[in-house]
Amino acid sequence: MKKFLIFSALAIAAMANEVQVFTSNTMRIELDNDSKIEKLFFGKTKEFYEKQGEILKDLQKNSTSALATGTIATLQASSGEIAKNIVAGGSGAGGVDTNGGLIAIGAMVAIAGGKALFDYAREDHEYMMMSKAINSKGEETLLYTLIVANNSLETQEGEEMALGEQKKLLKDK
Amino acid sequence: MGKVVLSVILAIIIIFMSGCGAKAPRPMNMVETSIKGKIANIAIAGTINSDKDKASVLQNTAIQIKEAANIFKENGYSYFWISSNKKNNGIPLNITDMKGLVSYCYPQSKGFHADDTSAGSSSLEQKCNLELMKNQNTTFYELVPEEKPLHDKPTWSVDQVLADEFIEGFIKAAIEDGKYEDKELKFIKTYQKY
Numbered sequence: 001m002k003k004f005l006i007f008s009a010l011a012i013a014a015m016a017n018e019v020q021v022f023t024s025n026t027m028r029i030e031l032d033n034d035s036k037i038e039k040l041f042f043g044k045t046k047e048f049y050e051k052q053g054e055i056l057k058d059l060q061k062n063s064t065s066a067l068a069t070g071t072i073a074t075l076q077a078s079s080g081e082i083a084k085n086i087v088a089g090g091s092g093a094g095g096v097d098t099n100g101g102l103i104a105i106g107a108m109v110a111i112a113g114g115k116a117l118f119d120y121a122r123e124d125h126e127y128m129m130m131s132k133a134i135n136s137k138g139e140e141t142l143l144y145t146l147i148v149a150n151n152s153l154e155t156q157e158g159e160e161m162a163l164g165e166q167k168k169l170l171k172d173k
Numbered sequence: 174m175g176k177v178v179l180s181v182i183l184a185i186i187i188i189f190m191s192g193c194g195a196k197a198p199r200p201m202n203m204v205e206t207s208i209k210g211k212i213a214n215i216a217i218a219g220t221i222n223s224d225k226d227k228a229s230v231l232q233n234t235a236i237q238i239k240e241a242a243n244i245f246k247e248n249g250y251s252y253f254w255i256s257s258n259k260k261n262n263g264i265p266l267n268i269t270d271m272k273g274l275v276s277y278c279y280p281q282s283k284g285f286h287a288d289d290t291s292a293g294s295s296s297l298e299q300k301c302n303l304e305l306m307k308n309q310n311t312t313f314y315e316l317v318p319e320e321k322p323l324h325d326k327p328t329w330s331v332d333q334v335l336a337d338e339f340i341e342g343f344i345k346a347a348i349e350d351g352k353y354e355d356k357e358l359k360f361i362k363t364y365q366k367y
Contacts, residue, residue, distance in 0.1 A: 018296050020276060024267040024327035045265070056325050124298050126265075142325055144267035148277065150296055 020148040023165045025133070027141035031170045034136040037143065041130040042159045045146065048128040055130065125152045129162035133169075143169065205244070212248050214256070214315045215241045229287035231279065232350075235271060235343035241316045242334035250318035252328035263314060264301055267327045271340045277301070285346035 025031070041048060041055055129145040145162040147153070153161070204216040217237045245253055255264050268274050275282055278301035283293035322328050334340065 018280075020280065020297065022265070022267055022273050022277065024269050026324055026327050027322050028330075059325075124300075140324075144327055146265055146267050146277075148280075148297060 017149055017151040019150075019161070021161065021165050022146045022148075023169065024144050025141050025169060026144070027139065029135055029139045029141050031133055031135050031141075033170050035170055036134050037163070037166055038132045038134075039129065039159070039163070040132055040142075041128065042155065042162060043127065045126040045128045048130065052130075059132070125149045127153060127158045127162070129159065129166070131163075131166055133166070212244070212250070212318055214317045215244065216315045217241070229290055229347075231275060231282065231290065232285075232287065232343045232347035234274070235340045236347065238271065238316070238329075239334060239337075239340050239344065242329075242331045245316075245318045246331050246335065248318070250320055251331050252319040252322055253316045253331065254319065254323070254326055254328045256315040256317055269327045269329050270333065271337055271343075274301075275339075285342040287346070287350050 040059065041051065125148070127147040127149075129143075129147075131143045131145075133141050133143050135141075143166045145165050147158055147162055206213045206216065217234075241253070245251075254266070255268075264274060265277065268277050279290055279299055280295035280297035281290070281293035281299065283289050319328055
């Protein structure tokens with residue numbers, strides 16, 4: 001009985017929803033309590049990476065400040081050399097094969113194909129919030145918050161969590 | 174007889190001299206690409222499965238990121254971003270320091286040493302496919318330098334990387350673990366300034 005209780009406690013602990021949050025401020029500007037944060041996107045990261053270019057193009061079109069004229073590296077990279085060098089497809093590789101050629105890539109795809117099915121059953125859930133922030137000096141930046149969780153989150157729960165993290169960047173003047 | 178002895182002595186000298194100009198082997202390859210004399214990116218490639226290089230993937234990653242930051246600083250760049258294909262399990266764009274990289278890619282990691290990678294208690298999965306570097310000579314990711322922060326893309330700070338004690342921890346551990354041969358150790362010590 002004691003063993004069963006210990007096992008159950010361990011099982012419950014393993015099932016607990018562990019969450020990691022990563023937030024970044026692209027322009028590294030200081031944000032004070034008068035800063036405004038406007039949500040541009042919240043959703044699964046997969047959806048974010050599909051829509052990222054579109055969101056940034058809209059942002060560039062509609063912004064009257066530095067974001068409209070600044071370097072939008074994401075858009076440049078999508079058609080640039082770097083993007084060309086990255087192996088596309090389901091292999092899971094983050095780069096270009098420099099030696100092994102097609103055979104090596106083929107082997108990776110085959111291995112990764114089986115692995116992907118296994119990973120799908122146990123993978124974490126990832127969400128991204130992208131916001132535009134303007135401080136009291138009128139400086140603009142983009143805030144990205146990535147949430148990684150064992151279990152899926154309700155949209156509202158995830159949004160509140162991400163926004164809470166972004167608000168932590170606001171500092172008293 | 175004299176000629177034979179002289180030949181043997183010369184052969185011995187040549188054998189010893191041949192190693193003098195050789196570069197110390199690096200844990201992984203770094204390939205710099207320049208356009209019009211300016212560094213466009215530094216690609217970090219593997220393999221790390223050779224007998225000589227048994228440092229952990231994280232130790233290797235820390236060494237390479239720090240060395241790349243040194244090169245960027247020497248060339249007047251203050252920021253860089255990592256181009257990896259997150260759609261295929263690379264490093265997410267808003268991971269901008271080594272601590273974040275480790276917690277995201279190896280949530281179960283509990284220390285700097287090679288054996289610490291999968292011994293922790295986190296229930297989150299290991300990600301990023303950094304392990305792929307072990308399998309073949311693959312360009313895993315590319316570090317792209319920038320003079321200023323970018324509006325749309327989070328960047329790593331060169332100065333922060335160079336002062337990052339977390340990165341130092343991995344490099345120190347790689348040396349303590351004795352995973353490097355003398356020549357490799359010298360390479361690390363040269364830029365590490367221990």
